Amino acid sequence: MIEIENLEKSFGAVRAVDGVSFRADDGRITGLLGPNGAGKSTTLRILYTVLRADGGSARVDGHDVAEAPLAVRRSMGVLPHGTGIYPRLTARENIAYYGRLNGLRGAALAARVDSLIEMLEIEEFSERRAKGFSQGQRIKVALARSLVHDPRNVVLDEPTNGLDVMATRALRELIRKLRADGRCVLFSSHVMQEVAALCDDIVIIAHGRVVARGSPEALRAEMGQQDLEEVFVRAIERGAQ
Amino acid sequence: MISGAWVVFAKESIDNLRDRRAVLSSLIMGPILGPAIFAIAMTAVLKMTAGELEKPLELPVMGAEHAPNLVAWLEQREVEILPVPEDPEQSVRDGDHHVILVIPESYGEQFRAGTPAAVRLMVDASNRKAQTNIRRTRGMLEGYSDSIGRLRLLARGVNPSVSDAVAIETDDLASPAQRASLILGMLPYLIVISMMMGGFYLAIDTTAGERERGSLEALLTAPLSRGELMAGKLAATFVFSVLGLILALIAFWVVIPMVPLDQVGMVINFTPQMATGIFFVNLPLALFVAAMLTVVAAFTRSFKEAQTWLSLALFVPMIPTFVILILPFQAQGWMMVVPSLSQGVLVNEIIRGETLDLSQVVISWVTTIAYGLGLGAVAARLYRREAVLG
Numbered sequence: 001m002i003e004i005e006n007l008e009k010s011f012g013a014v015r016a017v018d019g020v021s022f023r024a025d026d027g028r029i030t031g032l033l034g035p036n037g038a039g040k041s042t043t044l045r046i047l048y049t050v051l052r053a054d055g056g057s058a059r060v061d062g063h064d065v066a067e068a069p070l071a072v073r074r075s076m077g078v079l080p081h082g083t084g085i086y087p088r089l090t091a092r093e094n095i096a097y098y099g100r101l102n103g104l105r106g107a108a109l110a111a112r113v114d115s116l117i118e119m120l121e122i123e124e125f126s127e128r129r130a131k132g133f134s135q136g137q138r139i140k141v142a143l144a145r146s147l148v149h150d151p152r153n154v155v156l157d158e159p160t161n162g163l164d165v166m167a168t169r170a171l172r173e174l175i176r177k178l179r180a181d182g183r184c185v186l187f188s189s190h191v192m193q194e195v196a197a198l199c200d201d202i203v204i205i206a207h208g209r210v211v212a213r214g215s216p217e218a219l220r221a222e223m224g225q226q227d228l229e230e231v232f233v234r235a236i237e238r239g240a241q
Numbered sequence: 242m243i244s245g246a247w248v249v250f251a252k253e254s255i256d257n258l259r260d261r262r263a264v265l266s267s268l269i270m271g272p273i274l275g276p277a278i279f280a281i282a283m284t285a286v287l288k289m290t291a292g293e294l295e296k297p298l299e300l301p302v303m304g305a306e307h308a309p310n311l312v313a314w315l316e317q318r319e320v321e322i323l324p325v326p327e328d329p330e331q332s333v334r335d336g337d338h339h340v341i342l343v344i345p346e347s348y349g350e351q352f353r354a355g356t357p358a359a360v361r362l363m364v365d366a367s368n369r370k371a372q373t374n375i376r377r378t379r380g381m382l383e384g385y386s387d388s389i390g391r392l393r394l395l396a397r398g399v400n401p402s403v404s405d406a407v408a409i410e411t412d413d414l415a416s417p418a419q420r421a422s423l424i425l426g427m428l429p430y431l432i433v434i435s436m437m438m439g440g441f442y443l444a445i446d447t448t449a450g451e452r453e454r455g456s457l458e459a460l461l462t463a464p465l466s467r468g469e470l471m472a473g474k475l476a477a478t479f480v481f482s483v484l485g486l487i488l489a490l491i492a493f494w495v496v497i498p499m500v501p502l503d504q505v506g507m508v509i510n511f512t513p514q515m516a517t518g519i520f521f522v523n524l525p526l527a528l529f530v531a532a533m534l535t536v537v538a539a540f541t542r543s544f545k546e547a548q549t550w551l552s553l554a555l556f557v558p559m560i561p562t563f564v565i566l567i568l569p570f571q572a573q574g575w576m577m578v579v580p581s582l583s584q585g586v587l588v589n590e591i592i593r594g595e596t597l598d599l600s601q602v603v604i605s606w607v608t609t610i611a612y613g614l615g616l617g618a619v620a621a622r623l624y625r626r627e628a629v630l631g
Contacts, residue, residue, distance in 0.1 A: 050461045073462055076462070080459050081458070084457070085456060086252075087454070088256050103244075
């Protein structure tokens with residue numbers, strides 16, 4: 001479970017995040033939706049502890065990001081914005097590295113990496129070095145890497161960026177699988193359709209503030225719009241006023 | 242804590258070993274090519290000096306008919322008198338002849354009058370190879386001038402030694418090994434380069450490279466502290482610096498016996514014991530160098546930028562070794578607290594076969610390690626900044 005309360009973050013004079021609050025529950029997919037520059041990535045970066053908030057708080061399974069960053073990282077799998085993997089390591093080695101960083105060793109590590117390779121359908125290229133992987137292959141490896149410690153919470157920052165239709169579909173399937181396992185999935189996107197197709201809860205962010213929040217149905221009702229894209233635009237306009 | 246750093250260390254080492262370009266530059270170019278070039282250059286220099294001394298001096302003489310006695314005197318001293326080439330000035334410029342003696346017509350007249358009889362030497366002072374022969378020719382002419390002068394004094398009933406106001410005698414106290422060390426003063430410099438080259442690519446790849454690839458952000462979400470992360474990365478760079486050092490010492494051990502130092506009366510025994518001593522003296526410097534490279538690379542945003550800055554940073558530890566090369570001075574206490582300078586001084590002493598002052602070694606060790614760890618802490622602190630994500 002992820003709880004964010006009144007989060008604030010400025011870069012110089014720019015208020016990137018200006019009092020963001022929401023929560024993402026276990027067994028649900030929560031979509032963080034907003035135009036580019038709305039503060040999605042900054043919010044997530046504070047959540048996965050690479051940035052520090054100026055104000056407010058964020059907790060993952062009850063661990064505060066500022067006070068217990070290591071506990072937060074242990075209970076969370078992260079697919080950051082840039083999915084850089086190591087080009088001179090094979091797919092398997094890339095995943096195993098993160099397993100070791102999370103304290104897995106020996107047979108337990110091998111078993112875990114094997115099961116992720118199977119789950120994410122990496123078998124075909126698991127022993128190849130990552131140099132020259134397609135974007136879809138890279139995302140799969142990066143995702144496997146973020147799941148290697150079997151985290152209860154999974155944070156994905158614009159995971160479908162640069163993916164083709166087939167890869168996007170496969171990724172959606174996977175995110176649903178994570179939900180079926182009872183995990184808390186939080187992912188960001190600037191594409192309404194994508195969020196609508198996948199999410200149980202939607203949090204719309206604009207100008208560093210939460211401008212609307214709820215299930216797709218609730219948002220449609222609130223805005224009096226059937227078309228979700230229209231809902232998105234209305235919500236952003238409302239936030240700007 | 243240790244195990245997280247160990248995982249990072251193991252990964253960075255394997256990753257670097259798979260980078261052919263990095264391995265080529267860190268383990269071949271720096272540590273092996275350096276000593277090889279050193280040996281070739283030394284051999285060339287020694288062959289040149291030794292070779293020129295053995296050969297009879299070849300001397301084209303212009304106007305030999307004006308000074309038959311002088312020419313005969315030179316021939317007695319095994320100077321090979323040659324006819325003057327067509328364009329004497331050009332032949333000197335081209336290096337065909339190192340020196341040409343010109344005896345003007347006025348020589349005989351001035352000689353008989355007892356005034357200094359002018360002769361001229363055509364030389365190209367910028368030609369390094371010609372220096373030995375220029376010196377030999379000059380020496381012979383001065384010898385001739387001196388012996389004639391003495392004869393003239395005797396003829397006037399004056400003791401020739403009155404003209405020697407000061408008698409200069411030189412006792413060369415340098416043992417052959419010490420003389421050799423003058424040339425081997427290059428060694429500390431080459432050793433520092435080998436350590437720098439050893440860690441160069443890893444320092445960049447683990448910091449700026451990781452950031453440029455976009456793999457840093459994910460790594461920062463792994464459950465280990467920035468201190469552990471930096472410790473692992475630094476350890477990998479350190480180990481490759483040490484590898485560079487070891488390879489360079491092995492290369493020197495192979496190469497130095499091939500240099501014909503004995504031809505010029507020099508003796509240098511580069512024994513495994515000396516190599517071991519040099520290794521231990523330089524071990525803390527490898528840490529210092531690795532930490533310095535990492536700090537500089539951690540400031541930069543891309544591989545290219547890091548390469549530019551690191552190339553400049555390479556010079557910093559070289560400065561003291563240059564100083565030693567140019568101004569050979571005695572080891573003094575304060576030098577031991579300056580990294581690179583202390584190792585340079587100690588390496589020089591080892592090469593000269595002197596016994597090391599243990600307290601100096603300890604000071605050098607402790608201070609250099611302290612600076613190295615200090616820089617390591619700075620690197621870890623840089624990684625704690627948010628700006629590290631750029």
